[in-house]
Amino acid sequence: MTSVSIEKLYTYLLQEMGPSGWWPGDSKLEIILGAILVQNTNWSNVDKALTQLQLATGFDPQRILRLESSQLEQLIYSAGFYKNKALAIQAVLNWFQEHQWKYSHIVEKYGSDLRIELLKLRGIGQETADVFLVYIFDQVAFISDAYARKLFSYIDQKDYKSYQQLHAVVQMPESFTYLQAQDLHGLIDEFGKNYLKDPVRMERIAGEVKK
Structure with missing residues (x-):
């Protein structure tokens, strides 16, 4: 399993960046x-x-x-x-x-x-x-896209090359709501776009979100 706490990751990203408003679309x-x-x-x-x-x-x-x-x-x-x-x-x-x-x-x-x-x-x-x-279906699931794989690879010090590799080791908390799952995906992508190449921000998040 990953060393990343999904609850800690979500809380950290939300405090750092605010709600993502993701996915864009009116319907x-x-x-x-x-x-x-x-x-x-x-x-x-x-x-x-x-x-x-x-x-x-x-x-x-x-x-x-x-x-x-x-x-x-x-x-x-x-x-x-x-x-x-x-x-x-x-x-x-x-x-x-x-x-x-x-x-x-x-x-x-x-x-x-x-x-x-x-x-x-x-x-x-x-x-x-x-x-x-x-x-679409308001279910709780983790979207292990390219930004998520790069972030988790850095924190876990593992190379999650494929979607399935990361998907298999992330377990969503039972208390998580679908709204939080929606926001988490957006927050990970926004963080990735802005900070994946920032060593200071990457080191900081790695120290804050482990179990």
Whole structure:
């Protein structure tokens, strides 16, 4: 297991940086789209694609699904890998459509197997599945993305190269709420963007968040 206390890490980051307000988006559909589009790119490219989608469809899932594949690809072009991402968007929106967009019913139906079901969807890997769990289905999960792996690698003095390597050693506290899980992911990413290359800040956080 990791030497990092999730409670201490969250408390430290919250005190240092304040609430993250993450994930950006005015609706769960926008978050779903953003989580797919952000794969292998940066958020500024995603933001451009989301703006185009909103202008063309008003983020209406029916209108998005009625688009020709070529139209959808053109709208999300700025996010890169647009052909694969268009196919993923269509597959994921169709899946939610089959479940009538009833998020709580989906949780009830699949229970602890929900992550497994999400991983069956085209274009949904482990990170995106966990993002969906935390931000769409309001579940407590840890998102061991690149920033998290770099932070935990520094603190634990281990090289967490893969998503699964870190995911397997982090256990979320039973007392943690989904809102805290949402904020924790945002805080880790914001800290990573700003301080991963700052030896003083890295040494300080390592000394504060161990069990």
